[in-house]
Amino acid sequence: MSTDAPTGTGGTGETTESGETTESGGSGAAPPRRRSAARRLLRDPQAVVTAGLLLVIVVLGLLAPLLAGHGPNEASLDAINADPGTPGYPLGGDGSGRDIFGRLLHSINTSVVSALIASSIALAIGVTAGLVGGYFERRVRGVTEWVFSLVMTLPGLLLLIVLMPVTGGDYRTTMAIFGVLLSPGIYRLVRNLVVGVKNETYVDAARVSGLTAPRILGRHVLVAVRGPVVIATAFLAGTAITLQSGLAFLGVGSSAAPSFGAMISEGFLNLYEEPLQFVWPSALLGIINAALVLFGNALRDTLQGAQPKASKIVRAGRRAAAPADGAPATPALLAVEDLAIAYPALSGELEEVVSGVTLSLSSGETLGLVGESGSGKTQTAFAVLGVLPAEAVVTRGSIRLDGRELLDLGEGELRGVRGRSIAYVPQEPMSNLDPSFTVGAQLVEGVRAAATSRISRRDARARVLALLKRVGIPDPERTFRSYPHQISGGMAQRVLIAGAVASRPILLIADEPTTALDVTVQAEILDLLRDLEKELNMAVLLVTHDFGVVADICDRVAVMRHGEIVETGTTAELFGDPRHAYTRMLLDSIPGGDAGRPGPAPGEAAGPAARPPGDTVGEAVGEDAR
Numbered sequence: 001m002s003t004d005a006p007t008g009t010g011g012t013g014e015t016t017e018s019g020e021t022t023e024s025g026g027s028g029a030a031p032p033r034r035r036s037a038a039r040r041l042l043r044d045p046q047a048v049v050t051a052g053l054l055l056v057i058v059v060l061g062l063l064a065p066l067l068a069g070h071g072p073n074e075a076s077l078d079a080i081n082a083d084p085g086t087p088g089y090p091l092g093g094d095g096s097g098r099d100i101f102g103r104l105l106h107s108i109n110t111s112v113v114s115a116l117i118a119s120s121i122a123l124a125i126g127v128t129a130g131l132v133g134g135y136f137e138r139r140v141r142g143v144t145e146w147v148f149s150l151v152m153t154l155p156g157l158l159l160l161i162v163l164m165p166v167t168g169g170d171y172r173t174t175m176a177i178f179g180v181l182l183s184p185g186i187y188r189l190v191r192n193l194v195v196g197v198k199n200e201t202y203v204d205a206a207r208v209s210g211l212t213a214p215r216i217l218g219r220h221v222l223v224a225v226r227g228p229v230v231i232a233t234a235f236l237a238g239t240a241i242t243l244q245s246g247l248a249f250l251g252v253g254s255s256a257a258p259s260f261g262a263m264i265s266e267g268f269l270n271l272y273e274e275p276l277q278f279v280w281p282s283a284l285l286g287i288i289n290a291a292l293v294l295f296g297n298a299l300r301d302t303l304q305g306a307q308p309k310a311s312k313i314v315r316a317g318r319r320a321a322a323p324a325d326g327a328p329a330t331p332a333l334l335a336v337e338d339l340a341i342a343y344p345a346l347s348g349e350l351e352e353v354v355s356g357v358t359l360s361l362s363s364g365e366t367l368g369l370v371g372e373s374g375s376g377k378t379q380t381a382f383a384v385l386g387v388l389p390a391e392a393v394v395t396r397g398s399i400r401l402d403g404r405e406l407l408d409l410g411e412g413e414l415r416g417v418r419g420r421s422i423a424y425v426p427q428e429p430m431s432n433l434d435p436s437f438t439v440g441a442q443l444v445e446g447v448r449a450a451a452t453s454r455i456s457r458r459d460a461r462a463r464v465l466a467l468l469k470r471v472g473i474p475d476p477e478r479t480f481r482s483y484p485h486q487i488s489g490g491m492a493q494r495v496l497i498a499g500a501v502a503s504r505p506i507l508l509i510a511d512e513p514t515t516a517l518d519v520t521v522q523a524e525i526l527d528l529l530r531d532l533e534k535e536l537n538m539a540v541l542l543v544t545h546d547f548g549v550v551a552d553i554c555d556r557v558a559v560m561r562h563g564e565i566v567e568t569g570t571t572a573e574l575f576g577d578p579r580h581a582y583t584r585m586l587l588d589s590i591p592g593g594d595a596g597r598p599g600p601a602p603g604e605a606a607g608p609a610a611r612p613p614g615d616t617v618g619e620a621v622g623e624d625a626r
């Protein structure tokens, strides 16, 4: 599912004149409209201003023969150091009696030609070799690597100066050689991009379908690399113009071609008497280079996405109605509404991985979030936890916990919510424990961090031992002193559950908490979770792809597919009368399962985990730990 960046208002809705955003598709989320890179570029003020400036400068250069009253090298004794405004010399004359205005306009053309020659040659060589070197392995890549490494070892500026007798001082030939010297940078960029995309399944599919390598490179791979290459071109052009001006400033090469560098050099010699002769070319060269760099940056931001920011939230879609009296708008403890999460693709466009997810969860209830791999379960859970990767963008929606909008919270506030109100039990218990510290040290640290009031190490230790006992660890003292590698996977998961419930969270998110464990331990862990849920009256969001787990522990189920919820219902409804074809397909695919009959109702299964009656977690952690 590929969607584009949100609209200027940040959502998928239409913006009304009053600035409000309305959904274009009723309650169902309308698919965001695709917008081409060019259109997005046109909406970026930096891109528009810099591109406009560059365009004006190029047009001025093209109109030089019409606008300038004199040729670039036409000198007149009367015009030597003529003041600006002298008839026929709008910006005055230089030390040799030439028209500064005319020379400036003609110098633009020299710069443009330099940029075109150097960047086209660098692109032609770099892109072709990068595609070939990145796509074909071993010998071909070995050869391209060797050749470009050799080119990179050449001392560029020195080589260009030494070759002046060969080039006859013609700046165009010099720029062609410079293009060759610039090509390794483009080669490396393209090669790395190609290596990244060539094993994508769509490239494999093209290969399997019999397309030849050149067609695959042209049709599938080149498309993926064009964005970064376009961006690099803007910087290449700036580099070529700067180098050409630098050589002319040094007086290397023919002086027949008007150039900013030569004008700056001449103005420099006359700096104290006629400073403007130095200022005009320096200013124009500076403006051209700055415009190119800023335009390149705007291109990068538009085509590749800006520098990663902490999970940007640009949604402006429908939000849950604000509670009039401070009470939650919905009785649910957790209310996720129309949540959409996207990532920037290689092309720079945003691709949604979660699209319009709506779910709710009450205290004392366990909701199973099921679906096959890649359906967006973890992304949804991570959004609730506020731990989406930096490049993720929440394009619309709302996540309310106990009436509080989580998407509006800053990182500091979220940290206060995570680990206290919301706890997390991961899939891989072992990799979530630091091997360098004992289990006890890690839990004590967690308990102290989650406590709302200061708590001594000794008290924290006592609480941890009580918690370890509560989660069914037979010898808490010993486990407390153990390092993670000294305990089993099931034990490690109990340890993590103990850490998670230490703060008496109101919501527990468990992401495949039993997948890494063997079957008997799985049942024990599920029993433990169920007991803790009842004991603490927690809401539990259980991410899983295992319908056995769902049948065992969940009150309700939400089925996800391709980033969307396709069906929700009670566990009994879903097993007894699945409405969506995808749910039926999932149920039918349970090996040896009887899709028509649910497993034991939640709470029915008697688990082997030892569980003392009453609120033992409360006793274990103390009331102030919340």
Ligand SMILES: Nc1ncnc2c1ncn2[C@@H]1O[C@H](COP(=O)(O)OP(=O)(O)OP(=O)(O)O)[C@@H](O)[C@H]1O
Pocket (backbone or CB within 6 Å): 343, 353, 371, 372, 373, 374, 375, 376, 377, 378, 379, 380, 389, 545
């Ligand atoms: N950092 C990322 N950048 C781009 N896409 C991502 C990123 N992280 C996840 N995705 C994509 O988001 C989609 C949903 O991933 P998610 O991890 O939520 O799936 P899931 O249903 O939890 O699957 P699994 O059970 O395999 O973990 C996937 O297509 C995945 O490729």
